[in-house]
Amino acid sequence: MTHPELIPGLAGIPAAESSISFINGLEGLLSYRGIRIEELSAQSHYEEVCWLLWNGELPTQAQLDQFKLRLRPHRELNADLKKFVRGLPQSGHPMEALQASMATLGMVSPGVDLKSADSRLDACERVLGAMGTLIASCERHRQGLDLVEPDPELSVAANFLYCLNGERPDEIKTRVLDCALVLHAEHTMNASTFACRVVASTETSPYTAVSAAVGSLFGPLHGGANERVLRQLESIGGKENVEAWVDKKMAAKEKIMGFGHRVYKTKDPRAHDLQKLAGQLFETHGSTPLYDTALELERIVTDRLGDRGIYPNVDFFSGIVYQKLGIPTDVFTPIFALSRTAGWLAHWMEQMEDNKLFRPGQIYTGRKDVHYVPMAQR
Numbered sequence: 001m002t003h004p005e006l007i008p009g010l011a012g013i014p015a016a017e018s019s020i021s022f023i024n025g026l027e028g029l030l031s032y033r034g035i036r037i038e039e040l041s042a043q044s045h046y047e048e049v050c051w052l053l054w055n056g057e058l059p060t061q062a063q064l065d066q067f068k069l070r071l072r073p074h075r076e077l078n079a080d081l082k083k084f085v086r087g088l089p090q091s092g093h094p095m096e097a098l099q100a101s102m103a104t105l106g107m108v109s110p111g112v113d114l115k116s117a118d119s120r121l122d123a124c125e126r127v128l129g130a131m132g133t134l135i136a137s138c139e140r141h142r143q144g145l146d147l148v149e150p151d152p153e154l155s156v157a158a159n160f161l162y163c164l165n166g167e168r169p170d171e172i173k174t175r176v177l178d179c180a181l182v183l184h185a186e187h188t189m190n191a192s193t194f195a196c197r198v199v200a201s202t203e204t205s206p207y208t209a210v211s212a213a214v215g216s217l218f219g220p221l222h223g224g225a226n227e228r229v230l231r232q233l234e235s236i237g238g239k240e241n242v243e244a245w246v247d248k249k250m251a252a253k254e255k256i257m258g259f260g261h262r263v264y265k266t267k268d269p270r271a272h273d274l275q276k277l278a279g280q281l282f283e284t285h286g287s288t289p290l291y292d293t294a295l296e297l298e299r300i301v302t303d304r305l306g307d308r309g310i311y312p313n314v315d316f317f318s319g320i321v322y323q324k325l326g327i328p329t330d331v332f333t334p335i336f337a338l339s340r341t342a343g344w345l346a347h348w349m350e351q352m353e354d355n356k357l358f359r360p361g362q363i364y365t366g367r368k369d370v371h372y373v374p375m376a377q378r
């Protein structure tokens, strides 16, 4: 039996004071620095949202231009890092490659003076700048393709698609990915953000803290859901099979991927915007049987489970959208990492401003007063 003082998973226990983001699950509200996500996804873009998360305010045009200029050179991977990426095994998952290469980025970057605000910011910009190129380069290496040099003129979203596919994306593709990056950039104290803050609290660099956060995001209980949504849609086998498939799932009391959320008990506010953009993307670039299946699944599941607070979450649409953008299924979680880097780094900075080493307690359940038994007597 669980000890009465133990809260498994620290569920609901505040781990920090934070002014970065806020969620009200009952009202379906998410805000970054007080601004609702719907306003940001409709009017802002990823780089501006990064600035907002890091600085607490929207930038002026001059501040934003300067920020974008400073990120540009960091997109390019240095020669040692490229050599490292080209030497990675082609087996394994892209998140493993990302975790390893993020730690390596720290090895080829200037040391961070944690007492200097400029040095801290410089390190964060290096992490954010390199993230997209790193993910795309690891993936191209895995596919046996040459790496694509980043284009400094492009936005984070467009440059990522360019480095991944070797083609400059059109406006709607860029807009859709940019919106997905905005929607996933920050989400309060989840497992990967907590991991980032715990590592930060030992006074280590953002390279190590973000690499730990990437490891934490990799698990299927956290970042891996959109990958599973896509596999589920493929397994349904067409729009006409949806109703019977849902009946079978419900009869077996099995969960339907992409629906429900631990915090949101109404439609995930991020799902609205992504659904709208998905509609535009499929209208411009042609629908697919998978998208038609998804729309039918959304209709039937919302009809059957909506009154129990089970609605599509952001992952329901992101997988379908990423596939349409030409992104391989197991690169979906790395895109989540690309986006969430903004939030992780905001938390790294916040932790550094008023740091206290994390050192939780435990409830000991082992034996006491046991004596060592020499090998010959065991």
Ligand SMILES: CC(C)(COP(=O)(O)OP(=O)(O)OC[C@H]1O[C@@H](n2cnc3c(N)ncnc32)[C@H](O)[C@@H]1OP(=O)(O)O)[C@@H](O)C(=O)NCCC(=O)NCCS
Pocket (backbone or CB within 6 Å): 225, 253, 254, 255, 256, 257, 258, 259, 260, 261, 262, 263, 310, 313, 314, 315
């Ligand atoms: C995200 C999730 C873990 C949140 O769960 P939660 O709020 O803790 O709710 P629970 O898992 O305790 O489920 C509560 C009830 O709703 C049902 N339910 C929750 N999500 C469901 C889903 N996706 N499909 C069908 N039923 C679901 C459960 O079966 C349970 O029913 P019961 O009370 O009859 O046993 C859960 O909704 C889920 O597993 N969803 C699918 C995976 C997914 O899309 N994850 C991405 C999250 S961003």
